[in-house]
Structure formats: structure tokens, C-alpha cells
Amino acid sequence: MKNLFLSAAIVLGSLSSFASTVPMTNSIIKTISIQDDYTEIKLEEVPAPITEALKKSFPDAVLSKAYKNTKSEYKLDVTVGEKVGSLYANADGTWIKK
Template sequence: MKKLILSAAIILGSFSTFAQTSVATKTIVKAQTTEEKYTEIKLEEVPSSVMLAIKTANPEAVIEKAYINEKKEYKLDIKVGDQKSTVYTDATGNLTKK
């Protein structure tokens, strides 16, 4: 009986040596997004290189609205058939991803 009590005391004593207090840490991540501001322009103000790039990519595309930002990048709302889409280009007509 003494061996049983002694064994239980040793086992319970060993559990307490492994017990550790853990401190919960909270990590705060802030995501900052900068939305580029585009201002609407007339279709006549869109450079011919941009218009040519759109017509080359899809001859059936119709540009409905055009926008420009301060970096001289263009946002074009186009329509092909009954599908509408937004395309981004630089000033030379190269398509870009946004």
C-alpha cells in the first residue's frame, strides 16, 4: 500500500513539473488598401494607341466609358455582345492587370 501511495505521489508530482502557464498573444494585422482614383473622360480624349489596342484584342469590343488616373493609366468599360467588362491599359495601350 505504501508503494502504491508513493507511486501515485511521484506520478502526480511529475505532472506538476510539466505544467506551464502560457500567455495568449494577440496579433493585429492591418491591411491597407489604396484605391486608385479614376476620373471619367470623354471617349475622344482616349489616345489612339489605347483604342487600337482594344480593337486589336477584340474587334467587336465597344468602349462605353473611359477613365484616367494621375499615372496616365486608363480604365475602360467595354461591351462585347451582351457581356460587359473592365479593362486597364497604360498610355501606350499595353493591357495591365488590376
């Protein structure tokens, strides 16, 4: 009789482990890149306060391209040595973190 109860408990225990399922979740990650519409401008059109701030903050930087958006914010593509990057500034030469 003990063996009958023991075997029944083992069978029911093993069935419950097969009956339990691990919930599957599909994680979808969406990356949205919000970019202000910058339009390319000539390097001569970059305001003097920005070029002065660039020379002061990054004396070895070479300005390769400049862009402007509708909020009068400027995006500057610069090269320092072998490194290439973008800087953002207001018209008065204040740097913007983006």
C-alpha cells in the same frame, strides 16, 4: 511506499498539464487598398492607340466607362458578353497588369 511515489507522480503530472496554457494570439489582418486617383473621362477622350488595342485584343468588348490618373494611365471598364471587368493601359495602348 511505491504507491505513495506513484500517486505523487500522477498528481504532479496532472497539475503540470493544467498549468500549461496555450498561448492565444490575436491575428489582425489589415487590408490596404492603394488606388491611384483615377478620374472619369469621356469615352471620346480615350486615345486612339488604346481603343485600337482594345479592338485587337478583345474584339467583343464594349467600353462602358474610362478613367485617367495623373501618370496618364487609363482604367477601362469593359463588358464582354455577361462578364464585366476593368483593364489598365498606358497612353500608347500597352496593357498594364494591376
